[in-house]
Amino acid sequence: MGSSVSKAALGATTDEPMEPEPKHLASLLQYINQTNMSVEHLANVLSEKARSSSWVVVFKALVTIHHLMVNGNERFIQHLASRSSLFTLHNFLDKSVIEGYTMSTFIRRYSRYLNEKSLAYRMISSDITKIKRGTHGVMRTMNTNELLNTLPVIQTQFDALLNFNANPDQLTNGIIQSAFILLFKDSLRLFSAYNEGILNLLDNYFNMRKNQCKESLDIYIKFLGRTAKLTEFLKVAEEFGVERKDIPYLSQVPHSLIEALKQHLASLELKNDILSPYRLFCPHNLLQLPLFSQACKSVGDKQQGEKVTANNLDGSLVGNHTFGESPINEIDTKEPQPSEVNMSGEIKWELNTYTCISTIWNSKPIPLVPGMVPTPMESPPIMSSRSIIYTKYDLKTSNLPIRRPGYQMQFK
Template sequence: MAGGSTQQSLRKALGAIKDTTTLSLAKVNSEYKDLDIAVVKATNHVECPPKEKHVRALFLATSASRPRADVAYCINALARRIAKTHNWTVALKSLMVIHRILREGDPTFREELINYSHNRAHVLNLSNFKDDSNPNAWDYSAWVRTYALFLEERLECFRVLKYDVESERSTGHSQTRELDTIELLEQLPTLQQLLHRLMGCEPEGAAISNYVIQQALGLVFKESFKLYRAINDGIINLVDKFFEMQRHDALKALDIYKRASQQAERLSQFYEVCKGLDVARSFQFPTLEQPPQSFLSTMEDYVKDASRLAIVPRDVSGYNGERVVAGRIQKAPSSQSQDADDDRDASPVAGPLVKESLSPAPTFENNDLLGLIDASPDPSALEESNALALAIVPSGNMLHQT
C-alpha cells in the first residue's frame, strides 16, 4: 500500500516537472507564447478538469476573428500534446478541450481540424493509447480510447451531414424531418453510428468513479439529447415515406428502423447508468419506450411484397384504405366525402401499395416512433435546461448546479 502511494506521489511530481519544463519552453516561443501556455495549462498532469480560464483562452485563440494560422497552430499544439503523452490525464484533458471547442467554439476550429486530419495523421486516433502506470490507469485508458472514437465519429458525421446536430436551434423538429428519401438513407445510418459510439462511452471498472472521466462523460451524454431527437425525427420521416419506396430502398429503411428500435433500448440502459453517477444529479433525462412490434411486422410484409406492387404517387396512395402520415394513420374519407373529392379531381386512383390481406399499420398517438413520450421533456428543452448542469469551475472540483 505504501509502495503504491509512493509511486503515485512520484508520478505527480514527475508530471509537475514535465509541465513546468514544457511551460518554460513555451515562453521561449514569442509568436505563439500565450497560446502554447494556455494549451499546456489546460491539459496539464493535475487530475482535475481543464480550468475554465484556460479553455476560454483557447476559445478566443480559435475564434473567427483570429487568423486561420492561429487556429491551425492551436490544433497542432493539441495534436502534439496527445501524440507525445502516455499519461491518461493529459490525453483526456486534451480531448475534453477539443470537445468543448467543437461544441462551444467557432466552426473554423472544426473545419481546420478536419483539414488537419486529412493532411496528417488523425489527431483523435488513440487506438494504441495506454497508460500502464497502475491498474486503475488501464481502465482510464480504455475510456479515453472510446471517448476519442466518439469524437472522431462526430467529425465524420459532420462530413456526411454538412451540419452539426448540436448546433441546431429549437425549431420544433430537426433537419432530418425535412429530408428526402435519398438523404435520409444516407444520413440516418451516420447518425446511428454516432449514437453507437456515444453509448460506447459507458465507463467500466475504475473509470466509473473517476471524477475527471465523469466530467467528460457529462459532455457526452449532453450530446445524446439532440442526437436522439435528430434520429427520432428522421425515423418519423422515413416511415412517412416507407410505403412509397422501391424494394431496395425499403430494405435499407427497414434495417435503419430495426437498428433505431434496438438503440432506443440501449440508450435507455445507458441513461440508467448515467443517472447513478454524481455528475448526472443535475440532469434531466428523457423517458424512452419501445415502438410497437406490430408496425415492424407491417414494414416487413411490405418489403416482401414490394417487388410485385406498383409504386403510386404519394397524394393518392392508400394502404388498406388508410394513409401513413408522419408515422400516424389517417383513415380513408367516407364514401360521401370521397365522392366530393372525386368531383374535384377526376384523376384515376391507383390501387393499394400492399396486399389487402395485410394488417393496417398501427397509429402512433405520440407521433414518436422511438418512444420519446410526450410526457417527457423535449430533447431540445432538455439541452437548454441542462446547459449549466455541467459547468467546470476553475476554483475547485464541485459541480455548478442549477
C-alpha cells in the same frame, strides 16, 4: 496571441489528475470564437498533447478538444474534419500507474467517438448535434436520398458514443466525469436528430421504392436497438448523479409497427416494385406513439461527493454557455423554454391505420368484414387473379408541449 493560446492549451492539459481548469477553457474559447483567428495552431498543440504517454495529459487533451467542438466556433471542428487523421489512440495504454489501465480503456473509446464526430462532419458538412430541430428542422425536411445517406452516419457516431460504456463506479475522477457529461450532452442532441430523421423516414416509407424500403426497414430496426442501449446509458447518468428531471423519457413502440413496415415491403416484392394505387377505407384504429420526449434543461458536472445540479452541462468546465442549437420554431412548441435548452416538445406520432387493397391483374377485390383487421395473404402465383390485402399505415407527426407519454421506460 499565438503564445497566449499555447499557454492556455498547455494549462488545460497539465499532468494534474483534475479536470481542465475553467479559466484555460474560457481563454481557448475566446480565441477560437474571435473572427479570423487560425485554429490550426491550437489544434496542433492539443494534438501533440494527445500523443503523451500519460493518461492524465491525453484524457485532458481529449476533453478540451471535445469541449471546443461543442462550444467553440464551427471553424474548429471544420479544421479537425479536414485532417487526414485525428487520433490514433486505439492501442494507447499507460502502464505507469494502476489507474492508467482503466483510464486507458476509456481514452481509447473516447478518442474513437471524437474521431467519428469529426468524420461525420466531413461526410455531411455539419455537426449533427447543432442542426436546427423541430417540424421544419433539417432532419424532418430532408429528402429520402439524403436521409438514407445521413442516418447511417448518425448511427455510427451514436454507436461510438454509447460504446464509452462506463458504469458509475468507474467515473472516479474529474477528468472522466467531465468527459462523461460532454458525452451525455451529445447523446441528447444526437438522439434528438436521429429520432427526427426516423420520423421523416416513416412519414415517407409508403411512398418509397422497394430498395429504399429495404434500407429504411434496416435503419429503423437498428434505431430500436440503439434506443434500448441509450436507455442503459441514461440509467448510468441517473446513477452517476444527473437529476431525473434532466433525463428524457423514452417510450416503447408497438411491435405491430415493424410488422406493418415488413408487410408493405413484402407487398412491393410481390408486385415487382410497381406501386399500385391504394383504395383507402375508413380508419379503424388510432395509436399514439410518443418515442422521444424530454424536459431537459441542462446538466451540471458532478463534483466529488456532490449531486449534479441543473446549472450547465459542463459544470465547472463551462460558464453559462448555450448548447449551440438553432432556435426552435415557435410553432413547434408552446411551452416556455428552459434556461438553456429544450429539445422541442414531446414528439407525438399519430398512426392512422387504413385497410388497403392492392389488386394484381385487375382482379375483383376480396370483401372485407367490418371491424376485422386483414392480414397478408399468401403470395399469388404468376398471372394469378388474386388480391393482396394488407394494412397500410399513414404516419403523421406533430410536436406537442412537453408532457409525460402514456407509456414510459422506468429507470429504477
